[in-house]
Amino acid sequence: MRFTGFISDHDPKVPNALPIGFMIYEYNGSEEDKAKTIAYLKQGHFVMGWMNVDHDVLDGASIGPSAYLTDGTFVWPHYYTFYLEKYPRFGIQKSFFEHIASNQFQVPAVSEERLKELEMELMNAIK
Numbered sequence: 001m002r003f004t005g006f007i008s009d010h011d012p013k014v015p016n017a018l019p020i021g022f023m024i025y026e027y028n029g030s031e032e033d034k035a036k037t038i039a040y041l042k043q044g045h046f047v048m049g050w051m052n053v054d055h056d057v058l059d060g061a062s063i064g065p066s067a068y069l070t071d072g073t074f075v076w077p078h079y080y081t082f083y084l085e086k087y088p089r090f091g092i093q094k095s096f097f098e099h100i101a102s103n104q105f106q107v108p109a110v111s112e113e114r115l116k117e118l119e120m121e122l123m124n125a126i127k
Contacts, residue, residue: 027088048068049066070115072118
């Protein structure tokens, strides 16, 4: 399991989560690539979540439920899409973009068994 889009202000225990300030930098990709990335993220399979509402760490705006999604390889937080849509300079990890491009921007099917494995891995990573 690989992580992408995690912000330490939201998920301090997730390995490689970065402070929000490190996630906002000069985005060098095209608007088309960003749109494809956002669409891909929205197609993700639900891994786990709970009854809590995340808020934008910069202005306090409501983001939505605390949830985590996957394509079977990467796991990302629901809030990642929010930040990509709201902040034009919000970054996309190069290895993640290369991965989704290799999937032709289509989230593959993920077995229930794999989703359960990812849920357990994620729970262990965030406790």
